[in-house]
Amino acid sequence: MEQILLHTERLLLKSLTPSIIHHVFHTKSKDEIIAYLGTNEQGYLHYKEMHEMGMETHRISMFLFLLIDKQSNTPIGECGFHTWNKTHRRAEVFYNIYSENMKQKGYMKEALHTVLEFGFSQLNLHRIQALIDDNNTPSKKLLLHFGFVKEGTLREDYVVNNTSEDSDCYSLLQHEWK
Incomplete structure (x- = not known):
């Protein structure tokens, strides 16, 4: 491409x-x-x-x-x-x-x-998702601005400084974007 x-x-x-x-x-x-x-x-x-x-x-x-x-x-x-x-x-x-x-x-x-x-x-794409830390207020505001919906929390989903931390999953579907 x-x-x-x-x-x-x-x-x-x-x-x-x-x-x-x-x-x-x-x-x-x-x-x-x-x-x-x-x-x-x-x-x-x-x-x-x-x-x-x-x-x-x-x-x-x-x-x-x-x-x-x-x-x-x-x-x-x-x-x-x-x-x-x-x-x-x-x-x-x-x-x-x-x-x-x-x-x-x-x-x-x-x-x-x-x-x-x-x-x-x-x-x-039919589905776009984002995984963010619950404390990341700027990202949360950005995603909500575009209509992303919080689906839930992925427990101990990623590692930061050798510590497993949770991710909140947000998604936006193609028909919601239109």
Whole structure:
């Protein structure tokens, strides 16, 4: 799949797929990759591990967008889908703004609207879910803004600092988006 560019008022969303990530690691230097992804050493190592260890199977993949601030032309975060199951038409949405000084400015609300629309219309998703910590008030507000419904809590679902923590599961179905 070739690179897709989507626009919002303040952001350019540049797609990153497994094939694009592999291409970047085969054709660019480390410094060029860090600049392209707008990341730091830790982010570079994360993407390098994805490149080397694999990001998809015959049924599960990912599709994400780099969020690029149009004014500065620099990446400020990412938003997209992981555990994208093409057979069952579902995926888990994730989002991240890289620096604290870019948060609380409405960028993620702007990006997520476009990413959700893309997921339902272009990736043909039927279900989009999000797993968040119950104490993550900004994420909870963001998901509720777009009509996500809390389904329940997954007990001891993920590990943070060697401690198993719960995840609250929220979902949005295609017919609810329309």
